[in-house]
Amino acid sequence: MWRHMADSAGVAGRLWDEWVPTQVRRLIVDALPGGAEDARRLAVWLAATHDIGKATPAFACQVEGLAEAMRRCGLDMPLYRQMPDRKLAPHGLAGQLLLQQWLVERHGWPKAATGQFVIIAGGHHGVPPNYPAINELGNHPSLLRTRGSEDIWRGVQDELLDVATAACGVGERLAAWQRVKLPQPVQVLLTALVIVADWIASNPDLFPYFPGERGSDPERLDTAWRELNLPAPWAATEPTQPAEELFAQRFDLPEGARIRPVQREAVRLARELPTPGLLVIEAPMGEGKTEAALAAAEIFAARSGAGGCFVALPTMATGNAMFPRLLDWLERLPDERADTGAHSVALQHSKAALNRDFAELMRAGRRQHDLDRDGTGDAWRHSEDARSASAELVAHHWLRGRKKAMLSSFVVGTIDQLLFAGLKSRHLALRHLAVAGKVVVIDEAHAYDTYMSSYLARVLEWLGAYGVPVVVLSATLPPQRRRALAAAYSGTEEDDAAFAPVEQARDYPLLTTAAPGTEPRLSAPEASGRGTDVAVERLADDLDTLADRLAEDLAEGGCAVVVRNTVNRVHETAAHLRRRFGDERVTVAHARFLDLDRLAKDEALLADFGPPEKVAELGGKRPHTRIVVASQVVEQSLDIDFDLMVSDLAPVDLLLQRMGRLHRHPRGEGQSQRPRPLRTARCLITGVDWETVPPEPVAGSQRIYYRHPLLRSLAVLDPYLAEAEDAPGVPASAEDGRLGNVVGLPGDISPLVRRAYGDEPVGPPQWQEAMATARKEHDDHQANQRSNAGKFLLNPAGRAGRALVGWIDAGMGDADETRGGRAQVRDINDTLEVLVVQRRADGTLATVPWLADNKGGRELPTGAVPPPPLARTVAACGLRLPYQFSFSDVLDRAIEELEAACVEAWQAKESYWLAGELILVLDEDCRASLAGFDLHYTPFNGLEVHHAQ
Incomplete structure (x- = not known):
């Protein structure tokens, strides 16, 4: 345990120095009296002490051989089977209470001042504890220290905390920190930083353990950090050249083309805003809004210290179309820290691994497991890092999986990935860290209904609190939505009179800027003349x-x-x-x-x-x-x-x-x-x-x-x-x-x-x-959407100093883009996705016959896992079944029928592409029956669905 404490502290220090974007560091620095030095010490100390809850009988009793050795040293504890109530003391919550007691009893802190710091230990497994859980554990003190040997347990716990505090150089700062009121966004970011440090330090390939090992070895941390080779954040340099020259250097403009007035105005506003904030760009289709957003993002990043950029789009198709455009832009960007190596890049949606450009970055081959539990189980092979031809962009091996991919510096993804930051879900702090260090670009902002807009407004509220620059794009944004977006980012009520001009503006094209604590501004550049x-x-x-x-x-x-x-x-x-x-x-x-x-x-x-x-x-x-x-x-x-x-x-x-x-x-x-x-x-x-x-x-x-x-x-x-x-x-x-x-x-x-x-x-x-009747039905529907969205909607940031206790209470578990995952932030029924193969006349299974590049008509083994290239082809034949299969009775029947026909060998854990997937088998005529429907698929018409006769 002491070794893991030291490893976690060391990793946290390296993350702070070399990986955490300036934009995030600045937010934490501004919350502490000692500035940057205080902020780094606090981050390292929190990582060092986050697992103190493991020094308790409730945790230590789990392995009897080790527990007996502890008993011989005086740390008495019951047998594992004699502690049925140990589930009341998960080690994160236990650590939170131990840290609180240590601060109160040994350093004289008021109990009310401790919550904002100790909650980070409590929440380092993804869910901050709530008050009932805290009170229940408080009523079972023997889970923290066994009766009869309380003093020995307390001595060990205090010694671990004392040594960690001294090693981190924090002892002399504790008195000053007890008067601090940490903003809730800062608590979230510190929690996420501790989670990342814990996951890295828990990986035995990076930090091996040897019996009898003594002392601290600086080379241990250096070796692990070098092996991890985590790419540094983007360090944008503010472009000073005229807008025309900037666009010519960053984008493939047709010969003789001139930039549009909207693009020129976006650059001007990004440069002249007092602080980077929200920029809404409304302009016609084909006016180069995407290029304007990326140019503004570069300027915002240089001014704010953002370490990357996230581009959110409505669908996977739009995300796939945007990804190569982002790569082209990245390859043209200067970087003041170019000598630090590659930038991490990710495409984030459920089918990202099938995208050609991203697959090339990953060097398509062995699919990585998404093992996020304490960071264990990932494979660490630099040969599996895939770099672009310029060796400047990398799909990094550690930044894979649905919980970590968003931590890459540059990400293109569906809007769901952004909306998940407003959803009460496990490891939400990681999603907040991912977006808090970036510039966020939201495209097609008009495309989201009331349900999704509820999440978008809440996310914008948090992004404003983090100081994240945001660029919103739309050709057809209703004025009410413009006002709602600006008010949400500014952290004010939508009916605030200061935002009335935002809704009343009639100019087009139109650029709107907003930021917390400032009044919105409007700018109406000339139209380009194209029409x-x-x-x-x-x-x-x-x-x-x-x-x-x-x-x-x-x-x-x-x-x-x-x-x-x-x-x-x-x-x-x-x-x-x-x-x-x-x-x-x-x-x-x-x-x-x-x-x-x-x-x-x-x-x-x-x-x-x-x-x-x-x-x-x-x-x-x-x-x-x-x-x-x-x-x-x-x-x-x-x-x-x-x-x-x-x-x-x-x-x-x-x-x-x-x-x-x-x-x-x-x-x-x-x-x-x-x-x-x-x-x-x-x-x-x-x-x-x-x-x-x-x-x-x-x-x-x-x-x-x-x-x-x-x-x-x-x-x-x-x-x-x-x-x-x-x-x-x-x-x-x-x-x-x-x-x-x-x-x-x-x-x-x-x-x-x-x-x-x-x-x-x-x-x-x-x-x-x-129309009045239709309006009433519409208003009722929107009210229902808002109500449904509110069930799992994250609360606004609370007052500074208020601990994140119960932050995601009544949440919905993990947020993801698996089957039904999109329904968490979209007002849609659960949907069913299948992988399609064909059964030939001789009874063998094969890929569908019309696929190009020699992928069609390939026989599929049924007694073994298909080779990875063949399995990947099957995975690329995914098909989302239509609305007829979203009704619960039909959905359940379809799943039952598909599971009954599954290929058992394909469910093996080494079947990275196929395990857990539902397979729809078409006959020779490309037909199938499923849940009372007749299905017919052709490459010309796609899927046709009819009720079975």
Whole structure:
């Protein structure tokens, strides 16, 4: 134990000196009277003493042979089986009480002053104790010191604490510290630092133990730290060059391209803000918001001391698309500590190991176990660190697994990974340490519902308390959400009058800044001059009508996209259009494909419909005539461009996002390279019964988006959707005075979103009764979402000096992205994911036959674990089953059937890719029956689901 105490203290010192970002250190330093020296001493001392609770009979009785040796030295204790109540004294809680008693009895501390320090020992296993647990252990003192030998136990405990305190140079500081009031964010960060130090010091490969070993060996720590080789944090240097030069150096700008006014203004604000804080960038699609965010992040990091950057995106697909862009940016960054070696990089979502770029960084091969328990069990092989070609970026071996990956310096992940920081869950302190040392970039901020927004607001509140710079990006952010985000980060109530101008602002593009203790500021840069006028029309929700209109508009060729709100409508539409136009002219894109097929679909979309330079780079050629029938996957993440769009009605912000895929890139002077009838961008809106009053969205759309936002969307678009002869001279929402039924991008984005999400009545008088009913249903639904979100929502940071006792009480265990994990921070039902294989005519199992690169049709052994490359291929054939399988009775039945058909050999612990996974076996015709449904999968249509006959 004394050896582990010394190891933990030594590791904590190295972490403080070489790994903890300046941004985190500064927060702790500012809380202590002795500044930096005090902060380091406190961190080291807390690590040294965190396991003092193991010097108790409740812990020591577990191994009888060792316990007997202690008894011979006078440390009496009952046998293990004679201590049924020892569960009341987990060693973290026991250590908390022992430290408290030591401070009170030997150093004269008031008991009330001790909690904020000793809670760190209590919470070092991921869950700070609550008051009932503390009181219960206090009523069982014999678990800490056996009756009859209390003095001997106390002597050992005090000696360990006295020696640790002297070794850490803390003795003379204790008197001053008892007057300190540690802010709760500081308590969280110190707890996380102790956890990391404990996990590293507990690894026997790094810190081996030898019987009879005496004394402290400095080489022991040096050797272990050198073997661990933990990458240092980013040390950003503040760029001083003009914005144009900065962007030219950091990003691949087309030759002769000029940076956009929004990008220039983002750089200016980042440089001029008194302290780095929140920066909200609202600008049209295609304006380079991501590049603006990364440029601002570099400036913020240099000024705040952030040691990395986390980019949060709505989905795994958007995360995968962002990851190579982040790597390109990183390779261009200067670093004032470049001689310190590599930077740690991670892609953080449940399928990160299947991403090509990240797999290359990890040198795809042996999958690491995620063993977070006290840091034991990880393999330490530097050959398994994967470096980029420049040897500057590394997927570090220790920073793997769902609890540690976020501690990497640079992370791209789903928004869930950020929202988990607002979820009461085990080892939450580690997630806070991970984000507290970074700049956080939140993309597509409009894409989150009330449930998710509750978590986002709470996380922003904590990020503001930590002083974490945050950049929020959106093309279509409702004004109320802008105000809520700014108020949350600033730590004030949303109805604070100082934030009214944030909601009232009508400029677009718009940049908003906020920080705790300051009033928000607004800046309205000029638009870039790029714009697209989109003619909008109604289209009856009839497949023959759709086919006739497409035949007419595509008579001279062209590329059209039909966006449906449900996959079932995608399938129905594609089948009908194929009968009319042929299979080769109609393709589909949605989320119900195998992972490898989805990746191939995305690549094909970019090769056919991406920017001209991207199409040329991929060796593709824009099709003469093509119809893509897609779900919402084309709404974001993919830089693709169509001549014509047909879209189901959606909330207006999402509908505008879809319109951003029309004429996204110039194709010849005046779009002259597009077919003549399609040189004007046109969006036909369908998925609505236009004959009712008000028009009625189809049931599938209402299930996804709810009726109220759909009717509000219809109401604000109604002036644009009038028949030509009935069109008003100046549409009510067209504030630039333009005539006709044309939505101007970006000019109409802000007024349309503002009116759709505002409270004023919109739409014709005869709609109002139905809209009022829909509004009531919507308000009830949002209230229910807020209530449900609050069940596991972390509390705001409490007053300084208040201990983190019960910090995550009533929490939900571990936060993760396993099956059902996303439902912890999203208002969705538990979902089921399967790995898909095929059973051939001879009864053998194989990978599905159409996979490229010689991966398809490979026989799979059933009596043994498949070789890692083959197992990885199976793991890359993951498929999330649709909503029909989210209902509890169907879900339970499906799991039961899938588990009954599992391949036993694949569940072996060495089966890193397949153990614990559910396998869906398709027959020769790629069909299967599951839980009363017939499933059919093809690489052309994805998964189709029908009720069994």
